[in-house]
Amino acid sequence: MDTKVVLVTGASSGIGESAARHLKDAGFTVYAAARRLDRMAGLREAGVHTIALDVTDDASAKAAVAQILAEQGRIDVLVNNAGYGSYGALEDVPLSEAQAQLDVNVIGLARMAQLVLPQLRAQRSGTIINISSMGGNFTTPLGAWYHASKYAVEAISDALRMELAPLGIEVVVVQPGSIRTEWGAIAAANVRETSGNGPYRVQAEAVANTLGGSSSPGARMTSSPDVVARAITKAATARRPRARYRIGFGAKPLVFAHRILPARVFDRLIQRGMGIGG
Numbered sequence: 001m002d003t004k005v006v007l008v009t010g011a012s013s014g015i016g017e018s019a020a021r022h023l024k025d026a027g028f029t030v031y032a033a034a035r036r037l038d039r040m041a042g043l044r045e046a047g048v049h050t051i052a053l054d055v056t057d058d059a060s061a062k063a064a065v066a067q068i069l070a071e072q073g074r075i076d077v078l079v080n081n082a083g084y085g086s087y088g089a090l091e092d093v094p095l096s097e098a099q100a101q102l103d104v105n106v107i108g109l110a111r112m113a114q115l116v117l118p119q120l121r122a123q124r125s126g127t128i129i130n131i132s133s134m135g136g137n138f139t140t141p142l143g144a145w146y147h148a149s150k151y152a153v154e155a156i157s158d159a160l161r162m163e164l165a166p167l168g169i170e171v172v173v174v175q176p177g178s179i180r181t182e183w184g185a186i187a188a189a190n191v192r193e194t195s196g197n198g199p200y201r202v203q204a205e206a207v208a209n210t211l212g213g214s215s216s217p218g219a220r221m222t223s224s225p226d227v228v229a230r231a232i233t234k235a236a237t238a239r240r241p242r243a244r245y246r247i248g249f250g251a252k253p254l255v256f257a258h259r260i261l262p263a264r265v266f267d268r269l270i271q272r273g274m275g276i277g278g
Contacts, residue, residue: 010082014181018229055108085187088194105149177251188212206275
């Protein structure tokens with residue numbers, strides 16, 4: 001069989017970049033996709049194909065998939081990693097921003113799945129790996145729209161897994177915990193801009209400090225993106241992958257705590273963890 005081909009979205013940094021490198025090392029032909037090609041120069045030097053892709057744009061998404069099929073004749077794995085964290089009090093977040101969050105994290109993910117599925121069905125094989133979050137199981141203050149998007153990813157993935165099982169196609173969810181990437185710094189800036197000067201400013205500053213701290217190189221209580229990349233690679237290479245891979249700092253214990261603790265007790269745990277107090 002020809003070398004398997006994988007498309008990784010949101011591959012310009014963090015988990016996506018690390019996943020592209022790990023998958024390349026595992027023997028895949030890797031296409032790393034992101035809006036900015038210039039940020040993937042290192043991946044090109046490592047032998048990874050890089051393509052421009054905006055998952056919220058139909059034409060861009062169709063062109064990316066068409067290019068891969070024209071060059072390789074197949075797609076075996078889709079890693080739906082593109083996403084960002086929109087933070088701010090629900091009262092403060094413009095609905096246009098809420099729409100943008102869902103367009104990237106949910107609709108963009110579904111768009112890419114729709115585009116690769118005809119090829120996967122024709123092959124009667126393949127794997128779709130959706131990058132969710134431990135935040136697809138519970139919520140944190142000022143993160144309503146981000147968590148809503150990840151809850152949606154969980155639901156879509158569960159439905160898709162059942163739909164595609166008879167066709168020989170696997171659907172996997174990866175649920176990272178706290179990971180050391182630029183995601184936290186971007187989310188921190190977002191919450192300060194949205195809620196940093198109004199009635200939620202005390203909460204916003206606490207949440208921003210917690211989120212931003214996860215991006216610093218020496219951050220404690222975080223995991224390297226490589227931890228998630230290894231789980232993605234394991235799922236991509238498994239004959240029968242698990243439905244979910246919960247990986248990285250905090251993911252397993254916090255999801256377990258959410259499952260067993262009364263809601264208000266868990267609320268206080270999360271508030272204190274975010275520096276807000278109970």
